[in-house]
Amino acid sequence: MLLKNLSELNGTSGDERLVRNFLHQHLEPFVETINVDKMGNLIATKNGHLGGPRVMIAAHMDEVALMIMEITNDGYLKFQPVGGIDPRILISKPVQINESLVGVIGAKAIHLQKRSERQKALSFDQLYIDIGAKSKEDAAKQVKLGDYAYFMTKCEPFGEGLYKGKAFDDRVGCAILVELLKKSYDFPLVAAFTVQEEVGLRGAKVAAYHIAPDFAIVIEGTVAADVADREEEGWVTELGQGPACSLMDRTTLYNPQLIQWVTELARQKGIPLQFRRGSSGGNDAGPIHVSKAGIPTIVLSVPCRYIHSFASVISVKDYSACLNLVDELLKELPGKLGVGSIDKEDNL
Amino acid sequence: MDLDFTILRQLTQIFGPSGSEERVAEFIATQLRPYCDELKTDALGNLIVSRHGTGKKIMVAAHMDEIGLMITHIDKEGFLRFTPLGGVGISNLVGRRVKFSRGRVGTIGVEKLEKPSEFKLGKLYLDIGVASREEAEQLLHIGDTAVFVGDFVELEARIISKALDDRVGCFVAMEAFKRTKSTHELAFVFTVQEEIGTRGAQTAAYAIEPDLAIAVDVTATGDTPKAHPMSVELGRGVGIKVLDHSMVTSPQIKRWMASVATDRNIPFQWEVLEYGGTDSGAIHLSRGGVPSGVLSIPTRYVHSPAEILDKQDVEAALELLVALLEGPID
Numbered sequence: 001m002l003l004k005n006l007s008e009l010n011g012t013s014g015d016e017r018l019v020r021n022f023l024h025q026h027l028e029p030f031v032e033t034i035n036v037d038k039m040g041n042l043i044a045t046k047n048g049h050l051g052g053p054r055v056m057i058a059a060h061m062d063e064v065a066l067m068i069m070e071i072t073n074d075g076y077l078k079f080q081p082v083g084g085i086d087p088r089i090l091i092s093k094p095v096q097i098n099e100s101l102v103g104v105i106g107a108k109a110i111h112l113q114k115r116s117e118r119q120k121a122l123s124f125d126q127l128y129i130d131i132g133a134k135s136k137e138d139a140a141k142q143v144k145l146g147d148y149a150y151f152m153t154k155c156e157p158f159g160e161g162l163y164k165g166k167a168f169d170d171r172v173g174c175a176i177l178v179e180l181l182k183k184s185y186d187f188p189l190v191a192a193f194t195v196q197e198e199v200g201l202r203g204a205k206v207a208a209y210h211i212a213p214d215f216a217i218v219i220e221g222t223v224a225a226d227v228a229d230r231e232e233e234g235w236v237t238e239l240g241q242g243p244a245c246s247l248m249d250r251t252t253l254y255n256p257q258l259i260q261w262v263t264e265l266a267r268q269k270g271i272p273l274q275f276r277r278g279s280s281g282g283n284d285a286g287p288i289h290v291s292k293a294g295i296p297t298i299v300l301s302v303p304c305r306y307i308h309s310f311a312s313v314i315s316v317k318d319y320s321a322c323l324n325l326v327d328e329l330l331k332e333l334p335g336k337l338g339v340g341s342i343d344k345e346d347n348l
Numbered sequence: 349m350d351l352d353f354t355i356l357r358q359l360t361q362i363f364g365p366s367g368s369e370e371r372v373a374e375f376i377a378t379q380l381r382p383y384c385d386e387l388k389t390d391a392l393g394n395l396i397v398s399r400h401g402t403g404k405k406i407m408v409a410a411h412m413d414e415i416g417l418m419i420t421h422i423d424k425e426g427f428l429r430f431t432p433l434g435g436v437g438i439s440n441l442v443g444r445r446v447k448f449s450r451g452r453v454g455t456i457g458v459e460k461l462e463k464p465s466e467f468k469l470g471k472l473y474l475d476i477g478v479a480s481r482e483e484a485e486q487l488l489h490i491g492d493t494a495v496f497v498g499d500f501v502e503l504e505a506r507i508i509s510k511a512l513d514d515r516v517g518c519f520v521a522m523e524a525f526k527r528t529k530s531t532h533e534l535a536f537v538f539t540v541q542e543e544i545g546t547r548g549a550q551t552a553a554y555a556i557e558p559d560l561a562i563a564v565d566v567t568a569t570g571d572t573p574k575a576h577p578m579s580v581e582l583g584r585g586v587g588i589k590v591l592d593h594s595m596v597t598s599p600q601i602k603r604w605m606a607s608v609a610t611d612r613n614i615p616f617q618w619e620v621l622e623y624g625g626t627d628s629g630a631i632h633l634s635r636g637g638v639p640s641g642v643l644s645i646p647t648r649y650v651h652s653p654a655e656i657l658d659k660q661d662v663e664a665a666l667e668l669l670v671a672l673l674e675g676p677i678d
Binding site (some may be wrong): 254259 | 394418430490491541545547548554555612
């Protein structure tokens with residue numbers, strides 16, 4: 001299964017190589033050109049020879065992970081997060097370093113903690129990775145500063161139509177892009193698998209600039225907050241209610257006409273759709289929509305519970321509905337390219 | 349100068365939160381069509397009004413969007429939850445009226461709080477006078493935006509209204525466009541999405557590639573009781589920006605603006621704003637860099653439903669903008 005493969009590959013910001021290689025290989029039969037730009041974005045193009053408006057679909061390859069910053073005299077590894085990670089989720093978890101090495105994120109056992117220590121969450125500075133090394137020298141033979149440590153989680157089905165796994169943000173987007181590239185459309189379609197989204201939307205900025213599309217659709221994994229201890233009005237998205245259409249976040253205010261188009265098409269085709277109800281966070285749409293003279297952009301996301309952790313949870317229904325909806329949008333897009341990009345002279 | 353403020357009155361009352369500036373654009377387009385060579389909107393919704401000339405290509409920017417809020421949730425009883433659109437101060441929202449695009453008015457309420465420190469955005473809701481989700485959904489949807497209600501009142505010397513930020517900038521730019529006899533190539537841009545990150549100005553500057561840019565926007569003042577120290581006062585003239593969080597103005601631009609103002613006897617004051625930014629912040633970083641300045645209109649209570657400015661400062665801003673556009677530029 002494509003999503004399982006993608007989820008289990010390790011690839012954080014600046015180290016997307018394994019994901020990129022996998023996608024490169026997988027996509028070659030389905031696209032005309034495929035190349036890697038200077039930032040490391042993977043760019044795959046269909047119908048590049050056709051004239052007319054170009055459509056960009058984008059998903060980021062990088063996941064959140066940890067970077068080794070220091071080896072202590074005792075051979076423990078100090079680290080910092082790459083992307084947004086809550087330090088409270090890290091304690092006592094196994095991590096994968098350099099493909100062959102496993103470590104454990106250590107912390108004092110409860111027996112050894114003072115009462116005051118138990119009442120406070122540990123911070124990154126207090127945590128370390130134990131790789132079983134006897135000394136600094138011993139550890140330095142196996143890792144070097146700047147190496148990455150990854151969550152170790154098998155992607156598996158559970159419950160009714162749910163999957164748990166790491167890196168669904170944004171390997172769900174990557175998987176959907178692959179499925180779309182296997183279909184056929186009659187306009188130039190450029191897929192950008194971007195790098196460094198989690199550390200500041202950096203790959204997309206460069207990709208949007210050189211692709212210079214007329215329209216962009218970003219596919220994301222986003223926060224689902226239908227969890228215990230949250231009241232309904234605080235739910236950003238819910239599992240099982242379909243893909244979430246973004247309205248506003250820290251980096252983009254989405255065009256109301258485009259949102260209306262997405263809403264109507266979903267209704268017509270009987271595809272479930274929800275809105276991303278909350279304005280925090282940001283994604284690749286931010287740099288894309290303000291690239292050059294401006295690019296009409298929409299974002300559809302698969303809701304993920306426990307996002308940015310060892311095990312996020314998604315619903316297969318949301319994944320399939322997201323794929324269907326983007327497919328329908330792409331089919332209708334050529335006739336809609338006026339929406340939100342009113343370039344005609346004197347049109348007011 | 350005897351400036352008629354009727355157009356400013358109309359401008360302030362048009363619905364135009366960030367992302368939904370079309371009505372403001374339509375109004376300005378109708379007003380300026382007789383005076384321009386070309387008029388268009390771009391992908392983000394910026395309105396670009398141009399007049400051809402032989403000199404420098406000058407971009408003048410004023411933003412059309414005002415702050416507001418966006419609906420994020422509708423509950424069973426028809427109460428709405430919302431998120432701010434732009435720099436909305438949460439602390440004094442209770443009891444404020446808001447208006448949606450189709451005219452529906454609502455008011456902001458707050459849940460019962462055990463202690464004042466519990467006050468936060470999540471405790472606030474919007475009451476639009478309906479009794480159920482179904483009723484609410486007939487009037488509006490999640491993602492719809494609203495603006496604050498604040499009438500336009502013209503006093504002897506001053507004006508009180510919502511959205512003077514930055515409809516007064518639009519007003520000054522419109523009047524300057526009508527009056528100027530400039531022989532430069534002019535691109536007046538009425539920008540979108542300034543309040544949430546100067547996004548419209550960014551793409552417009554890229555497309556236009558100006559030699560020079562001037563933004564017209566409001567700025568804060570330090571002339572109210574126990575205000576944060578700031579040397580800008582109402583009625584002391586147009587502000588020439590020195591610095592804000594988005595830009596430090598180049599000495600050449602400052603000198604040029606100040607010398608033209610001095611020559612023409614136009615009152616001005618230096619403006620140093622310790623927070624915030626304007627469209628020039630985005631424009632001056634476009635492509636290889638664009639020399640940019642800002643003409644500021646001192647305004648009290650910015651981002652409230654009752655912003656106050658002085659009519660003489662508006663006149664000074666207009667006079668200076670017209671003079672800058674007409675002179676030679678090195």
